[in-house]
Amino acid sequence: MIEPVTIAERVRKGSSQRREQEKENLRRAIMDAAGELLLAQGYDGFSLRQVAERIGYSATTIYLYFKDKDELVFSLIDEAWDRFGRELEQAAASIADPIAQLRVIGRAYFNFGLNNPVYYQLMFMQRSDFLFCAKPDEELPRIASFVVLTNAVQAGIEAGVLKPGDVQAYSLTAWSLVHGLVSLWISMPQLITEGIVRDNMDTILDVAIGGLLLQK
Amino acid sequence: MIEPVTIAERVRKGSSQRREQEKENLRRAIMDAAGELLLAQGYDGFSLRQVAERIGYSATTIYLYFKDKDELVFSLIDEAWDRFGRELEQAAASIADPIAQLRVIGRAYFNFGLNNPVYYQLMFMQRSDFLFCAKPDEELPRIASFVVLTNAVQAGIEAGVLKPGDVQAYSLTAWSLVHGLVSLWISMPQLITEGIVRDNMDTILDVAIGGLLLQK
DNA sequence: TAATCTACTTAACAGTGTTAATCAAATTGG
DNA sequence: CCAATTTGATTAACACTGTTAAGTAGATTA
Numbered sequence: 001m002i003e004p005v006t007i008a009e010r011v012r013k014g015s016s017q018r019r020e021q022e023k024e025n026l027r028r029a030i031m032d033a034a035g036e037l038l039l040a041q042g043y044d045g046f047s048l049r050q051v052a053e054r055i056g057y058s059a060t061t062i063y064l065y066f067k068d069k070d071e072l073v074f075s076l077i078d079e080a081w082d083r084f085g086r087e088l089e090q091a092a093a094s095i096a097d098p099i100a101q102l103r104v105i106g107r108a109y110f111n112f113g114l115n116n117p118v119y120y121q122l123m124f125m126q127r128s129d130f131l132f133c134a135k136p137d138e139e140l141p142r143i144a145s146f147v148v149l150t151n152a153v154q155a156g157i158e159a160g161v162l163k164p165g166d167v168q169a170y171s172l173t174a175w176s177l178v179h180g181l182v183s184l185w186i187s188m189p190q191l192i193t194e195g196i197v198r199d200n201m202d203t204i205l206d207v208a209i210g211g212l213l214l215q216k
Numbered sequence: 217m218i219e220p221v222t223i224a225e226r227v228r229k230g231s232s233q234r235r236e237q238e239k240e241n242l243r244r245a246i247m248d249a250a251g252e253l254l255l256a257q258g259y260d261g262f263s264l265r266q267v268a269e270r271i272g273y274s275a276t277t278i279y280l281y282f283k284d285k286d287e288l289v290f291s292l293i294d295e296a297w298d299r300f301g302r303e304l305e306q307a308a309a310s311i312a313d314p315i316a317q318l319r320v321i322g323r324a325y326f327n328f329g330l331n332n333p334v335y336y337q338l339m340f341m342q343r344s345d346f347l348f349c350a351k352p353d354e355e356l357p358r359i360a361s362f363v364v365l366t367n368a369v370q371a372g373i374e375a376g377v378l379k380p381g382d383v384q385a386y387s388l389t390a391w392s393l394v395h396g397l398v399s400l401w402i403s404m405p406q407l408i409t410e411g412i413v414r415d416n417m418d419t420i421l422d423v424a425i426g427g428l429l430l431q432k
Numbered sequence: 433t434a435a436t437c438t439a440c441t442t443a444a445c446a447g448t449g450t451t452a453a454t455c456a457a458a459t460t461g462g
Numbered sequence: 463c464c465a466a467t468t469t470g471a472t473t474a475a476c477a478c479t480g481t482t483a484a485g486t487a488g489a490t491t492a
Contacts, residue, residue: 019438019439023439026439047478047479047480048479048480048481049478049479049480057440057441058440058441058442059480059481060440060441060442060481060482061439061440061441063480063481063482064439064440068480068481069480069481124400124403125341125399125403126342126403128403128404128407129404131404131407132406132407143407169415169416169419172397172400172408172412172416173397173416173419173420173423175396175400176393176396176397176400176416176420177392177393177396177423178396179396179399179400180391180392180393180394180395180396180397180399181388181389181392181396183341183395183396183399184340184388184391184392184395187340187341187342187344188344188345188347190347190348191344191347191348191359192388196388199385200385200388200389200392203385203389204389204392206427207389207393207423207424207427207428208423208427210426210427211422211423211424211426211427212423235458235469235470239470242470263447263448263449264448264449264450265447265448265449273471273472274471274472274473275449275450276450276451276471276472276473277470277471277472279449279450279451280469280470280471284449284450285449285450
């Protein structure tokens with residue numbers, strides 16, 4: 001690598017880095033403001049003009065940092081997917097027994113939904129089209145988070161504690177069980193209160209795991 | 217009741233009825249156009265101006281027949297709830313055995329979702345706030361459709377084929393199971409295809425009913 | 433110092449839901 | 463039969479939205 005030699009070159013490089021950094025900062029500020037607004041107003045009452053006003057810039061400035069509104073929202077959802085994936089992996093790593101693992105994964109899933117209703121709604125109910133947008137870099141696709149689940153089911157079958165069968169189908173069944181309750185709470189919190197969700201969480205997991213358990 | 221005697225009175229009454237009828241017709245035409253547009257464009261790409269254009273009226277005319285956009289959409293959802301309720305009742309009435317009844321109700325639920333994805337989405341995922349709007353007349357609340365489910369569960373417990381327990385909790389569990397799969401399909405049809413839903417329908421019902429079944 | 437480039441702004445377009453003012457035609461009362 | 467009024471619809475307008483194009487200070491470069 002060639003080092004800058006003259007002072008002028010060094011200054012130029014420093015200034016370029018500084019500008020790069022400031023650009024990154026503003027991008028971050030836009031996302032933070034957008035995130036706050038999203039949580040406060042919800043996805044519908046969420047406008048670029050409001051985001052801009054919140055950080056003291058004109059609305060069109062956002063277009064210098066994001067292609068359009070979708071790209072901004074998608075960046076936020078992407079971060080939520082990262083958190084989601086980490087929490088699921090963390091839960092799975094906390095215990096070895098397949099059945100216990102399915103339980104903690106399920107609980108982690110419930111907790112993510114309960115703690116991030118707005119993002120859950122975007123990820124799984126409203127903007128799941130985002131799942132199928134290619135990521136800019138060659139990272140794993142978002143949906144890879146579910147490998148945690150299929151792995152646990154697979155391990156359970158191999159250990160002989162789950163009925164042999166289609167791993168994908170079993171995982172889908174388990175997924176739809178937990179998703180059903182979480183999404184019902186998000187859609188109609190007045191009818192399905194958070195308390196009801198918490199009370200029924202374990203029942204759902206019982207039914208899910210019990211339904212898949214090897215019948216003696 | 218006093219009959220109109222003079223010709224003038226009779227004409228007046230007839231004309232009044234005619235105008236009433238025409239008003240009803242236009243209201244119906246608005247709803248039909250709105251329904252078609254809803255199915256074609258989805259809830260997001262659905263505007264009053266487009267509805268108006270489709271029936272050859274100015275956009276503001278709609279406000280003479282509906283308080284606002286929500287009331288128009290709600291009227292459509294209301295009709296969907298009617299169809300939903302009828303289909304569930306019809307299914308439940310087709311068979312007496314509680315377990316078999318739970319099965320046919322579940323299947324009817326799946327079929328409604330598969331046949332009416334746009335309305336299902338509005339009813340259970342996007343505009344479920346509508347559930348809690350008072351109906352104009354003193355009819356039963358929309359949610360009454362679920363009595364069909366709780367009745368079947370109740371009957372199952374009384375017949376001794378389901379584990380005794382909280383009827384509401386059991387019904388909720390069953391509901392979230394079927395809702396989970398249907399709503400996943402609606403949110404991400406590319407990942408959860410209709411075929412997958414049809415293939416897993418019975419598995420889900422097995423797990424749901426099996427999980428609630430009296431353990432011997 | 434002059435030219436260029438960068439970050440940002442204002443102006444504008446096409447669209448939305450919605451309200452107020454208007455207008456013609458039908459209905460009514462004398 | 464004519465005047466007053468009500469009815470059903472319209473156009474104009476407001477305040478929003480996402481988005482694009484043109485313009486503008488200020489830093490950077492040659």
